[in-house]
Amino acid sequence: MTSALAPFDRHRRLLFSVAYQMLGSVSDAEDVVQDAWLRWSAADRSEVADERAYLVQTATRLALDRMTSARSRRESYVGPWLPEPLLTGAGLVASGSAPVDPTEAAEVGEQVSLALLVVLETLSPTERAVFVLREVFGMSMAEVAGTLGRTEVAVRQMAHRAREHVRARRPRFDTDRQSQREVTERFFAACASGDLAALLAVLAPDVVLVSDGGGKAKAALRPILGAEKVARFVAATATQGFSLPGLRVEVAEVNGAPGIVAWAGEEPLLAMSLVVADGVVEQVLIVRNPDKLSGLSAAANDF
Template sequence: MSSALAPFDRHRRLLFAVAYQMLSSVADAEDVVQDAWLRWSAADRSGVDDERAYLVQIATRLALDRLRSARSRRESYVGPWLPEPLLTDADLIAAGSGPVDPPDAAEVGEQVSLALLVVLETLSPTERAVFVLREVFGLPAAEVAAALGSTEVAVRQTAHRAREHVRARRPRFEADRRAQREVTERFLAAAAGGDVDALLAALAPDVVLVSDGGGKAKAALRPITGAGKVARFLAGVSAQGLTVPDLRVEVADVNGGPAIVAWAGGAPFLSMSMVLGEDGRIEQVLLVRNPDKLRGIGSR
């Protein structure tokens, strides 16, 4: 058993990262890693020349199976569906928050923002697998083809199609980290103070807010568009927060970027990530309230 565990542990972080970025779910990614371990430990490994490629192949196929079945389940989901956020703030993780160690979180979450995960949801399962393996992790086409039981030619064609799809839908502008944090901190101060005028100043006129409560927490059942409507909705969320006992709110890194994170009584309460436009105003707000989706934020 120990002879199987050592090589598996060397690649466990990579397997979790591949599964998380394919599934947008911390719990599902952890299940994939566990299933991959069971298959690896039971396999005849005498003919395995490349342990990493072999394990990535197992994890990819397990994740694909889960992704295909998850898509049918999401048809009955209450309200908009958002990916599960993953805390990547090393200081908070070291203090006890988050499901993974700081090095793991840095490698897993910083490669794909929450906004990009939303875009990846619009790819087919095969396109998403190819994009993640080729574009995020830089695996050679031959290795991706082996993982998918495909050909290098097909992988390259799928990769091109997926890149074009993602390029057309991902945020047009990526603000630098300092600017993101400054805007997020000002936004939090305005929301906490119920300052609608300050919120309006921070929001682009055509800003879109998507909130995911999954029928288990209060959230808008449809995306909210327009600075005025979004500002009023967020002011209401802030007012609701004042009635929540032992609520702790701060700016922390989520999926490699600044976000507003809250815990109530030590349990995760919400995660809110923002996408900035070139003028520094917020073009998109992604608010996750479904408690089942906040596993990756951890406890405080």
């Protein structure tokens, strides 16, 4: 068992990252990693020429198997569906994961923004797998083809379609991390003070807010459009939320960018991700469904 665990642990974070970006779910990604371990521990490893390729192929195919049932569940989901948020600061990439250095943490950096994961939901499962393996992890066409059991020609065509699809729908965002954080902190301060004018000043005129409560937490059942409506919704929500006993709200790194997280004691309440472009907030994505906050709870004590 020990001899099997060491090589698997070397690639555990990579496997989680691949599965998370394909599924948009922390819990499902962790299940994929566990299933991959079971297959790895039962495999004849003497016949495995490339451990990394074998494990990535296993995790990718396990994730693909889960995507059909996951999409079926979303058809009956209450209100808008958003991916599960993930704290990527404090050296964490998943609940239960060991600390990683900054270069390894890049695997779950800007490429796993909630806004991008929402766009990836509009790809077919195989196109999403191709995009993740090729565009995010930089695998060659031959490697992607081998992982998916497809020809290089077919993979190249899917990669082109997926890339164009994502490019057309991916929101604009400021690449300057300092600018992102400054805008996020201004947004947070306006929420905390209930200053409607300050909120309006930091929101783009055509800002969109999407909140995911899954029928289990208070959230808007439809996207909210426009700066004034978004500001009023956020201000009202903040006024109610800040009155909760033991509430702790902070700016933290959520899915590779500055965001806002809240806990009541040790229980996670929400994660908020902002898409910042040209110094203002273009999108506000709020996850409140308690079933989707496992990516926050394990890291709560690190802030």
